[in-house]
Amino acid sequence: MPDTTKHLLLVEDEAPLRQAIAEQLSDRGYHVEQAESGEAAIARLADFAFDIIITDLRLPGVDGSAVIEAAVARYPDIIAIVVTGYGTVKDAVEAIKRGASDFVSKPFQIDELLHVLGSALEQRRLKSENAYLRSQLEERYRFEGVVGKSRPMARLFQLLETVAPTNSTILITGETGTGKEVVARAIHLNGPRRMHRFVALNCSAIPETLLEAELFGHVRGAFTGAVGNRQGRLEQAHKGTVFLDEVGTMSSALQMKLLRVLQEREFERVGDSHTTKVDVRVIAATNSDLARMVAEGQFREDLFYRLNVIPVHLPPLRERKEDIPLLVQHFLAILRNGAPTSLTVSQEAMRRLMSFSWPGNVRQLENAVERAVALSAGRTQIDVGDLPTEVQKAQETALTTAVTLPEDGLDLDAFIADIERDLIQRSLERTGGNKGKAARLLNLKRTTLVEKLKRLSPQE
Ligand SMILES: Nc1ncnc2c1ncn2[C@@H]1O[C@H](COP(=O)(O)OP(=O)(O)OP(=O)(O)O)[C@@H](O)[C@H]1O
Numbered sequence: 001m002p003d004t005t006k007h008l009l010l011v012e013d014e015a016p017l018r019q020a021i022a023e024q025l026s027d028r029g030y031h032v033e034q035a036e037s038g039e040a041a042i043a044r045l046a047d048f049a050f051d052i053i054i055t056d057l058r059l060p061g062v063d064g065s066a067v068i069e070a071a072v073a074r075y076p077d078i079i080a081i082v083v084t085g086y087g088t089v090k091d092a093v094e095a096i097k098r099g100a101s102d103f104v105s106k107p108f109q110i111d112e113l114l115h116v117l118g119s120a121l122e123q124r125r126l127k128s129e130n131a132y133l134r135s136q137l138e139e140r141y142r143f144e145g146v147v148g149k150s151r152p153m154a155r156l157f158q159l160l161e162t163v164a165p166t167n168s169t170i171l172i173t174g175e176t177g178t179g180k181e182v183v184a185r186a187i188h189l190n191g192p193r194r195m196h197r198f199v200a201l202n203c204s205a206i207p208e209t210l211l212e213a214e215l216f217g218h219v220r221g222a223f224t225g226a227v228g229n230r231q232g233r234l235e236q237a238h239k240g241t242v243f244l245d246e247v248g249t250m251s252s253a254l255q256m257k258l259l260r261v262l263q264e265r266e267f268e269r270v271g272d273s274h275t276t277k278v279d280v281r282v283i284a285a286t287n288s289d290l291a292r293m294v295a296e297g298q299f300r301e302d303l304f305y306r307l308n309v310i311p312v313h314l315p316p317l318r319e320r321k322e323d324i325p326l327l328v329q330h331f332l333a334i335l336r337n338g339a340p341t342s343l344t345v346s347q348e349a350m351r352r353l354m355s356f357s358w359p360g361n362v363r364q365l366e367n368a369v370e371r372a373v374a375l376s377a378g379r380t381q382i383d384v385g386d387l388p389t390e391v392q393k394a395q396e397t398a399l400t401t402a403v404t405l406p407e408d409g410l411d412l413d414a415f416i417a418d419i420e421r422d423l424i425q426r427s428l429e430r431t432g433g434n435k436g437k438a439a440r441l442l443n444l445k446r447t448t449l450v451e452k453l454k455r456l457s458p459q460e
């Protein structure tokens with residue numbers, strides 16, 4: 001019996017036969033409508049999206065394969081089954097070419113039809129499940145290069161989705177290596193300015209004296225060595241996005257000039273009396289606490305508010321450990337660079353990777369994976385010995401350390417999910433992977449355990 005009512009259109013010109021099949025299918029829970037001709041069927045299909053169409057091939061007027069063709073053209077997902085006369089396999093093949101899922105030959109037992117119908121339904125279910133999984137994958141990579149499926153990352157994606165299409169200034173905060181630059185690029189690539197440039201400037205990497213010229217450009221003779229006119233990063237980013245990394249390190253004079261850019265979208269090149277106008281979106285990033293710097297008088301308050309129109313905070317990796325396996329796969333795929341051999345990570349190594357606190361966050365993890373790939377050359381699996389010493393020494397602490405409430409709080413759901421996953425993992429290990437026994441250890445129904453496994457699995 002179908003689980004949800006399936007709407008079925010039955011096309012057959014012989015009324016008694018049609019009536020008989022319709023009754024049998026109705027008894028099996030299908031919602032059946034009947035059409036006595038190809039024309040009638042096509043007309044009915046135009047205003048109702050049937051799940052299934054079963055049609056006789058030989059019909060007066062418009063024949064069955066034309067009906068199939070029309071049905072599939074309109075509804076590519078429809079299940080179309082043809083009923084052929086005895087010995088007309090050639091016609092059946094023709095109908096399948098036109099999009100029919102399967103056929104039954106007259107005379108047939110109702111069970112035969114039900115069987116064909118059942119397997120077609122199953123096939124379609126698998127197909128849509130695949131499509132669903134694919135869309136899940138795409139969802140995860142919705143923001144180019146930003147990998148993550150944890151709660152904090154899901155929230156981040158949601159926020160990015162709302163802010164990317166706007167022109168608002170964004171301030172991205174987060175510890176080193178949490179992905180501030182990847183996120184800034186992703187915002188740019190998902191917004192209306194994607195056709196224009198994304199220009200990054202790391203304010204802490206350039207000596208203060210050169211930073212102004214780098215940002216605003218200069219005119220010839222503005223200072224010693226300024227041999228020609230030169231565009232600054234802001235002008236280079238015209239119509240696009242400028243990414244100001246480590247804004248916290250700017251001098252107060254420069255902070256003032258940046259404020260003017262944010263308010264008026266204008267500035268002067270160094271040494272120029274002429275005002276330049278630009279159309280840029282500004283995304284800034286910092287790993288220092290700008291609010292505190294404001295309180296301590298090291299950062300202009302007005303600039304802070306101008307920059308902080310939309311704050312985007314990137315959580316440290318230790319607060320989203322369930323993303324670690326995903327990130328590891330991501331980096332392995334990048335390192336493999338299309339090569340067919342796939343390197344795996346032993347469960348023990350993965351546990352250490354997930355137990356380590358990663359002060360250098362994703363960048364540090366990326367480096368560790370790269371190193372492990374090099375060390376594991378010639379093997380098919382990365383093992384504990386391939387990990388950096390400090391990671392090897394990481395204890396499996398999920399259950400013990402985190403039971404204290406961290407200073408800045410925690411994500412309860414993610415935390416509980418961690419613990420659940422950990423316990424399920426352990427019970428599976430203890431029972432050699434036997435889900436029934438593992439479920440009993442946890443006083444769960446087997447189906448509940450399987451369900452939880454699916455939900456908690458960080459990979460898929
Ligand atoms: N969510 C993520 N998915 C995939 N890769 C990531 C992610 N976050 C960071 N990375 C990778 O980690 C590395 C560090 O990221 P990024 O340079 O954006 O960090 P950052 O926050 O700007 O660090 P810093 O403050 O040190 O400049 C990059 O190689 C980046 O590709």
Ligand SMILES: [Mg+2]
Pocket residue numbers: 180181245
């Ligand atoms: Mg950075």
